Amino acid sequence: MKLAVVELIDVTTDQRNRELVQIRRICEELEIDYQEFPVNVLPVGDWFDPDTVCIVRGSVKNRKMWLDKITEMEYRGCTMINTRNCIEVCNDKYRTYLALNQVGLHQPNTVLVPSEYDNLIDHVIQEAGLQFPLVLKTLEGSYGVGVALMESPLGLNGVIQAMNTRVDWDGAILQEYIPHGGDIRAHVVDNEIFGSMFRTPPPGDFRTNIARGGQGIVCELTELEKEHCKLAANAVGARWCGVDFIPSDDRENISPKIIEVNCAAETGGLEAALVGKDDEESAPLLRKIIEHFMVEK
Incomplete structure (x- = not known):
């Protein structure tokens, strides 16, 4: 089995660079044949075949050529994490809303x-x-x-x-607008919850994104929340995604409100919550995800 990280990005961020370094190290330790593939530079070659798992990272905006390379990988029989259709649904917030609405999930109006x-x-x-x-x-x-x-x-x-x-x-x-003290991001992988964190916004902001200064702590989900996160992932066709939701006041019995599904959710926030911000080498979430796809394909 081979692993390719397909980068749908023009400009890298510190978080993305750190993630690539961690993936490279994990693949070396596990002796996995590994390649980084920036779609804006390289053609899809014969290395991509049915023995290749492609983890697509980043988001794409109006880049048909980039998405066509994802389609070419699909035609070559690669295992896509995630597919072009999933990427296009998740990169359009209203299409995501419609997909979640189809399966009856609670969302903000x-x-x-x-x-x-x-x-x-x-x-x-x-x-x-x-x-x-x-x-x-x-x-x-x-x-x-x-x-x-x-x-x-x-x-x-x-x-x-x-x-x-x-x-x-x-x-x-x-x-x-739903006033809240924070939201939860859950990483869903093949219908399993691989990790979750409660995120709080920085002072003076309502956005909880780690990239915007939000803070995350590891948290557990209720059975109801797990069920809804899995439904959301399946609704957009994601094998790995981050599901963001606002928990209800009665988390055991009242459904959460799903606010976003990210088909290329960053791992840095949850990794920092798991091992501490100063530990940039340990990446238990990424290791677990890579090991899963190398076995389950």
Whole structure:
């Protein structure tokens, strides 16, 4: 068996670089034939075959050629973690919402932002029964970028008008704002929970992303939460993903609200919670994931 880390990224981050170093070391220790594959540089060669497990990392925005390389790997019989379809669903927040809605999962009330016209935006908000404050999210985005809390119609309309002037503007969603003291990210791998952490936002922010300064501590999930996380992963077709949710006040009996499914969830936050921030070599979550896919394929 061989392992390829397929990088769907233009610019690397410290977290991604650290993850690559950890994967490289784990593969050396386990004597796994390993390759890093930046899709923006290399062609898909004969090394990719039915004995290759491809773990796709990063997100892609309007890069059809990059996604076509994922499709080529699929045609060559590689085991994809995850497939092109899963990547495209998870990289579109409204498609994710629709997929989760199809299986009856609880989510914040969500609508597409129709256009820059104030009256249409106001109409959509009214029809959905939404009230300010609202969470505005670009359809594509990661690390908490493109997410903002809108306090008033005037502020919302101003932001949307500004966004519509951007060449790369693809649209956005509006979501019901649910006040919370934090959320939970669970790593789901082939219908198992491999780890989870409770994340709290930094002072003055509502976003809990570790990349935005959020803090994580290891936590356990209830059976109900595990069930809903597995349903979410299956709904988007992910073999490995991060499921983010806001826990209910009665976690044993009341369903959580799923807020996002990340098909290339970073491991750094949970690894730091497991072993400490100063330990950059130990990577128990990544090791467990790699060992799993090398056996289960």
